[in-house]
Amino acid sequence: xxxxxxxxxxxxxxxxxxxxxxxxxxxxxxxxxxxxxxxxxxxxxxxxxxxxxxxxxxxxxxxxxxxxxxxxxxxxxxxxxxxxxxxxxxxxxxxxxxxxxxxxxxxxxxxxxxxxxxxxxxxxxxxxxxxxxxxxxxxxxxxxxxxxxxxxxxxxxxxxxxxxxxxxxxxxxxxxxxxxxxxxxxxxxxxxxxxxxxxxxxxxxxxxxxxxxxxxxxxxxxxxxxxxxxxxxxxxxxxxxxxxxxxxxxx
Amino acid sequence: xxxxxxxxxxxxxxxxxxxxxxxxxxxxxxxxxxxxxxxxxxxxxxxxxxxxxxxxxxxxxxxxxxxxxxxxxxxxxxxxxxxxxxxxxxxxxxxxxxxxxxxxxxxxxxxxxxxxxxxxxxxxxxxxxxxxxxxxxxxxxxxxxxxxxxxxxxxxxxxxxxxxxxxxxxxxxxxxxxxxxxxxxxxxxxxxxxxxxxxxxxxxxxxxxxxxxxxxxxxxxxxx
Ligand SMILES: Nc1ncnc2c1ncn2[C@@H]1O[C@H](COP(=O)(O)OP(=O)(O)O)[C@@H](O)[C@H]1O
Ligand SMILES: [Mg+2]
Numbered sequence: 001x002x003x004x005x006x007x008x009x010x011x012x013x014x015x016x017x018x019x020x021x022x023x024x025x026x027x028x029x030x031x032x033x034x035x036x037x038x039x040x041x042x043x044x045x046x047x048x049x050x051x052x053x054x055x056x057x058x059x060x061x062x063x064x065x066x067x068x069x070x071x072x073x074x075x076x077x078x079x080x081x082x083x084x085x086x087x088x089x090x091x092x093x094x095x096x097x098x099x100x101x102x103x104x105x106x107x108x109x110x111x112x113x114x115x116x117x118x119x120x121x122x123x124x125x126x127x128x129x130x131x132x133x134x135x136x137x138x139x140x141x142x143x144x145x146x147x148x149x150x151x152x153x154x155x156x157x158x159x160x161x162x163x164x165x166x167x168x169x170x171x172x173x174x175x176x177x178x179x180x181x182x183x184x185x186x187x188x189x190x191x192x193x194x195x196x197x198x199x200x201x202x203x204x205x206x207x208x209x210x211x212x213x214x215x216x217x218x219x220x221x222x223x224x225x226x227x228x229x230x231x232x233x234x235x236x237x238x239x240x241x242x243x244x245x246x247x248x249x250x251x
Numbered sequence: 252x253x254x255x256x257x258x259x260x261x262x263x264x265x266x267x268x269x270x271x272x273x274x275x276x277x278x279x280x281x282x283x284x285x286x287x288x289x290x291x292x293x294x295x296x297x298x299x300x301x302x303x304x305x306x307x308x309x310x311x312x313x314x315x316x317x318x319x320x321x322x323x324x325x326x327x328x329x330x331x332x333x334x335x336x337x338x339x340x341x342x343x344x345x346x347x348x349x350x351x352x353x354x355x356x357x358x359x360x361x362x363x364x365x366x367x368x369x370x371x372x373x374x375x376x377x378x379x380x381x382x383x384x385x386x387x388x389x390x391x392x393x394x395x396x397x398x399x400x401x402x403x404x405x406x407x408x409x410x411x412x413x414x415x416x417x418x419x420x421x422x423x424x425x426x427x428x429x430x431x432x433x434x435x436x437x438x439x440x441x442x443x444x445x446x447x448x449x450x451x452x453x454x455x456x457x458x459x460x461x462x463x464x465x466x467x468x469x470x471x472x473x474x475x
Contacts, residue, residue, distance in 0.1 A: 210324065234324045236462025243326040249253040 034213035088161035094153030096145035131159035151182025281351035333459035362427035397456035
């Protein structure tokens with residue numbers, strides 16, 4: 001099993017506050033890794049490190065290495081646009097841009113400099129299909145994305161992330177703002193897409209983590225407490241504190 | 252929230268232990284009634300066996316309810332599952348003890364084989380000891396002791412095979428004991444089955460404590 005990405009001893013400071021105390025974790029290809037842990041433990045912070053979304057924050061200091069296909073993404077030669085083409089992101093709140101479904105999904109491609117209209121059309125359709133939202137949008141591609149339901153918006157955002165054909169897709173609590181039916185539709189979509197992409201997903205929903213993930217990493221207070229295969233973590237975690245968290249004893 | 256779960260779990264464990272004690276008593280009474288030709292005691296026991304089955308259903312109901320409502324995972328999940336599975340083995344042991352009592356009621360003819368009955372008593376003693384050990388390992392979550400149960404079973408199995416030969420030899424010398432010998436065969440087989448279920452109980456202790464799920468190596472009862 002090859003690792004697409006690997007974090008090595010990643011530490012992060014917001015000013016004087018160290019939010020990550022040295023996280024080392026590898027992300028196997030075509031698997032879904034769930035990042036779980038109590039609020040404020042550093043899940044989003046860590047996730048954002050993986051495509052350098054934290055870079056613009058004032059007074060931030062990141063050390064350690066994050067390897068993407070063997071190369072450190074924090075190396076000075078790395079082109080940010082190229083990096084984000086390889087590592088896409090989906091947020092908690094569906095964040096479609098206030099323009100048409102088509103333009104939303106085509107957005108990343110246009111940014112990446114794709115001009116070929118046919119290619120763009122083809123990619124938009126493919127991506128909407130992959131995100132399981134094609135049937136609901138195909139007759140309304142010019143409709144404003146914001147006119148769709150929350151669950152549909154989120155799948156449009158997933159399509160937007162997939163359109164640039166990333167290697168890795170980061171998802172930060174992608175279903176926490178959605179109703180149970182939309183959530184389970186997103187879960188199904190992710191399950192189907194796992195054959196093509198590597199996912200790293202922050203989730204508060206432990207049942208969701210157990211259903212869709214292959215690997216689970218449990219963080220607490222900026223520390224990686226335990227990680228392992230989902231089976232291992234949900235059946236035989238090594239640490240008592242992991243068991244307690246998984247059984248909802250704190251969080 | 253987890254207070255409730257832990258509380259319920261404690262109650263469930265206590266129930267399970269009670270059932271264990273009850274079943275252990277049944278083994279004793281079953282074989283004793285047989286050896287002492289006490290049909291009355293055996294009949295009484297057959298009536299009481301329903302209690303074990305009822306208790307098993309109560310434990311299972313409670314365990315399933317915990318699974319559904321509290322949705323435990325990880326270690327908590329294993330604890331509940333192991334109770335669920337161990338209860339089935341305990342219930343089977345109770346049924347086997349009951350079959351011994353049924354054999355007591357059925358047995359006819361007085362010519363008996365005292366040596367064989369002695370072996371039956373020894374096997375009973377051994378099996379009861381094992382049951383106490385495995386239940387203790389269960390509460391103490393003692394994986395090491397649980398693994399030892401295979402040794403006890405090997406001993407029971409050896410006794411079982413010896414007893415078979417003794418019965419055959421005994422009937423040769425005392426043909427009138429042929430009727431009783433049929434019951435002897437049944438009973439030693441039942442005791443061996445009980446021991447086998449005790450090994451299963453041990454594997455649930457191991458699952459509960461380590462998450463390892465495997466069959467402990469047992470001698471094959473079908474082999475000669
Ligand atoms: N931009 C920021 N500046 C300062 N502190 C921050 C910033 N973002 C997050 N933090 C702090 O870092 C810690 C981890 O936050 P976060 O990664 O959002 O946690 P999680 O996603 O696990 O809930 C928290 O204590 C949070 O208050
Ligand atoms: Mg977060």
